[in-house]
Amino acid sequence: QVQLQQSGPGLVKPSQTLSLTCGISGDSVSSNSAAWNWIRQSPSGGLEWLGRTYYRSRWYNDYAVSVKSRISVNPDTSKNQFSLQLNSVRPEDTAVYYCARSGDRLSYAFEIWGQGTMVTVSA
Amino acid sequence: QSALTQPASVSGSPGQSITISCTGTSSDVGGYTLVSWYQQHPGKAPKLMLYEDNKRPSGLSNRFSGSKSGNTASLTISGLQADDDADYYCCSYAGSSTWVFGGGTKLTVL
Numbered sequence: 382q383v384q385l386q387q388s389g390p391g392l393v394k395p396s397q398t399l400s401l402t403c404g405i406s407g408d409s410v411s412s413n414s415a416a417w418n419w420i421r422q423s424p425s426g427g428l429e430w431l432g433r434t435y436y437r438s439r440w441y442n443d444y445a446v447s448v449k450s451r452i453s454v455n456p457d458t459s460k461n462q463f464s465l466q467l468n469s470v471r472p473e474d475t476a477v478y479y480c481a482r483s484g485d486r487l488s489y490a491f492e493i494w495g496q497g498t499m500v501t502v503s504a
Numbered sequence: 505q506s507a508l509t510q511p512a513s514v515s516g517s518p519g520q521s522i523t524i525s526c527t528g529t530s531s532d533v534g535g536y537t538l539v540s541w542y543q544q545h546p547g548k549a550p551k552l553m554l555y556e557d558n559k560r561p562s563g564l565s566n567r568f569s570g571s572k573s574g575n576t577a578s579l580t581i582s583g584l585q586a587d588d589d590a591d592y593y594c595c596s597y598a599g600s601s602t603w604v605f606g607g608g609t610k611l612t613v614l
Contacts, residue, residue, distance in 0.1 A: 420605075427507060428542075428550070428593055428605040443601035479549055490540035490555035491595070497549055 383407040385480050385495035392501050393474075399467040399502075402457075403480030403495055410456045410463055411436045415484040418491060419454060419465045421476040429476075433483070434463055470502045508533065508594055508606035515612040521582040524609045526594030527575060532604055534575035538597035541570060541579045544608075545590045553592075554579065581611070589613040 389401035403417070410417060416435035422428050432444040432454045444452050453466040467474060478500055482493040509527040516522040526533065526541075533539055539557045542550035552561055557577060558570035567582045577596070581588055594606040 426591065427607050428595070430595075430603040430605065445602055487552070487555045487559075487561065488538055489597070490538075490552055491542070491550070492552050492555075492561065494549035494551075 383482060383493045385482065385493060387478075387480055387495040387498045389498055389500075391499055392503065393470050394504055395471055395502055396469055399465070399470050399474065399478075399500055401465045401478055401480075401498055401500070402462055403464070404460070404462045405482075406461075408482065410434075410461050411458055412484075413437060414486065415482055416489060417454070417456070417463045418481045418483055420479045420481055420491065422479065422497075423473075423476045431465070431467075472502050474500070475502045476500060506604070508596060508604055510592075510594060510606040510609045512607075513610045513612065515614055516584045517614045518584050518586065520584050521580060522584065522611065524579045524581075524592050524594075524611070526577045526579070526596075526606050528577075528596055528604070529575055532575075532596040532598040533572070533577050533594075535599065536597045537572075539570070539572060539577040540595045541568075542593045542595065543588075543590050544593065550593060584613050586613050 384406045386404040393399045416433045418433040419431040434454045451468045456463045477497045480495040481491040483489040541554040544550040554570045593608045598604040
C-alpha cells in the first residue's frame with residue numbers, strides 16, 4: 382500500500398526558508414492519476430491546504446492564494462519524493478505540516494497522509 | 505478563501521446519532537460535489553472518511569454518512585462508539601484547483 386514518510390527540520394528561524402521532504406513508497410511521484418499535496422495544521426487546530434504537484438504529460442503546480450508568493454512544491458523523480466519550500470517564514474507559519482496523496486480515483490480527496498512534522502518558527 | 509464553518513463541538517452518548525454541519529458558499533461547498541470529511545485522533549494524521557459529499561472509501565464503516573443541502577454539507581455518525589471520539593474536519597474544492605477546510609469539530613462521546 383502507499384505510504385508517505387516525511388523528513389525535515391523542526392525549527393526554522395524567522396525570514397528563513399522552511400524545507401520539508403515527503404518520500405513515497407508503493408506509488409510513483411510521476412503517476413498520471415495522483416497528486417502530491419502539502420497541508421498544515423496550526424496550533425489552534427485548523428487545517429490549511431498549501432499546494433500540490435502532479436504529472437499529466439508534464440508537471441503542474443497549484444498553490445493556495447495565502448502562500449502563493451512564498452511557496453514551491455517540487456517533485457524529485459530520482460528519489461521518488463516531493464518537497465515543500467516556504468520562504469520568508471514568520472511565527473504564524475508554526476504548524477504541523479503534512480504531506481498527502483490525492484487521486485482521481487477518489488475525486489482528489491486526501492486519501493493517504495504522512496506522519497506530520499511539527500515546525501516551529503522561532504529565533 | 506475563508507475557512508468553512510463548523511460547530512466547535514458536538515457530543516452524544518454511545519449508540520446515539522450525531523450530525524456535524526459544514527457551511528460554505530456557492531463557490532465551494534454549494535458549487536461542487538466535492539466535499540470530503542476527515543477524522544483525526546490526538547497526535548495522529550487525519551483519516552479520510554467520506555468523499556464526493558457522501559461516498560465512503562473501501563472498508564469504512566457504513567455508520568458514517570454524508571449529505572448536502574445548498575451550501576451546507578453534513579456528516580452523520582450513527583450508533584456512536586467510544587472510538588468515534590475525535591476531531592472531524594470537512595473540506596471542499598474551492599475552484600481554481602484549490603481546496604478549503606473547515607475549522608474542525610470536536611466530537612465527545614459521553
